[in-house]
Amino acid sequence: MTQRFVRYVVAPMAGLSLVAVPGVAQASGGKGGGKHVEGSGKGDMKDGVIRAETRVTTSGNGTNSKGKTGTLTAGDHNWTPPACWYEPAFSPKEIEAQVKAWRGLDLPFLSGIGDFVGDVLDSRYKDGKPYKDYNLDKQGKGMFWAAVKNPNRPDDPAANACNKQPFWVDEGEDSGEPLAVSPQVLAEYAYDELEIPSTKVTLAPEGETKVNLPTWAWLDKARFKKLSVTASLPDTNLSATTTATPESLRIEPGTKDAETYPAGGVCKIGKDGRIGEPYAKGNAKKTPPCGVKYLRSSGDGSYDLKATITWKVSWTSTTDPGEHSMPDGEFGADQNVVVKEIQSINR
Numbered sequence: 640m641t642q643r644f645v646r647y648v649v650a651p652m653a654g655l656s657l658v659a660v661p662g663v664a665q666a667s668g669g670k671g672g673g674k675h676v677e678g679s680g681k682g683d684m685k686d687g688v689i690r691a692e693t694r695v696t697t698s699g700n701g702t703n704s705k706g707k708t709g710t711l712t713a714g715d716h717n718w719t720p721p722a723c724w725y726e727p728a729f730s731p732k733e734i735e736a737q738v739k740a741w742r743g744l745d746l747p748f749l750s751g752i753g754d755f756v757g758d759v760l761d762s763r764y765k766d767g768k769p770y771k772d773y774n775l776d777k778q779g780k781g782m783f784w785a786a787v788k789n790p791n792r793p794d795d796p797a798a799n800a801c802n803k804q805p806f807w808v809d810e811g812e813d814s815g816e817p818l819a820v821s822p823q824v825l826a827e828y829a830y831d832e833l834e835i836p837s838t839k840v841t842l843a844p845e846g847e848t849k850v851n852l853p854t855w856a857w858l859d860k861a862r863f864k865k866l867s868v869t870a871s872l873p874d875t876n877l878s879a880t881t882t883a884t885p886e887s888l889r890i891e892p893g894t895k896d897a898e899t900y901p902a903g904g905v906c907k908i909g910k911d912g913r914i915g916e917p918y919a920k921g922n923a924k925k926t927p928p929c930g931v932k933y934l935r936s937s938g939d940g941s942y943d944l945k946a947t948i949t950w951k952v953s954w955t956s957t958t959d960p961g962e963h964s965m966p967d968g969e970f971g972a973d974q975n976v977v978v979k980e981i982q983s984i985n986r
Contacts, residue, residue: 719792738764786801825956840974863912868881884952893942897933937978
């Protein structure tokens, strides 16, 4: 029975997961080191590959806002956070437990599938090709590293690029795997975890504006400040902090019959951390530093004004000195703006 053949057999079982198998996992092993701890022992095998659930944790999801939040979209459309990677996942005892769990599985429409898959896995992890007796003699001296999918991108086709079966890495050794978890992988995962506040701008006049009347726009300074998320692999020295800093606001009026302030519609963040300036009584004849002027009524409807914040993103790590740049991120929101003609009265 070949590994290729088991893939064809397991593929129809796409909705089936091999779930929690209790055991003791050595969460260290391989580059990063760390002390031995108990692990989850969870994994699945939907396409013939045993995968694990990531143990990466995050903290410091920047915003404390009770309003709506979202995630960044990279300005570089050729770049996305990683869809998958490999990380230390199973101890020898857990790999043995995984195989035993499969042997106990039997389905009416696939009779004997448990033993079949068990035989295939035993040929790899028990019978010396390439491992013998699940590496039980190395318990506590390393880990089987397994593929994990980014929880934020489980359906991304790129997640299937991590298609190796769990492989052994001795304690303190480099895995030698290009897709192995690293500070950069953690930083890019944290990019996905940043909670960006909604970019709904405050407008004056509020609710309804008039044709040819400059409308002021600004954002709450208290909500739009530097945000950061730290992603860590527990019980190792691997961690990275990704930081996003608001840089500018881009206003798109929702119609060509409009002018923006400044021209081009990009409002830079001020030295005080504010984007735009709140309207103050007596400023009606002044040009707003950030805003829009509509040249035509929206009729019985409204215009969809879109406000997009560009965030400058970088990351740091305790194991990789210096600050490293990442693609700028964007997050925007639409809001309705009603524009009416100014009514004049002839006497």
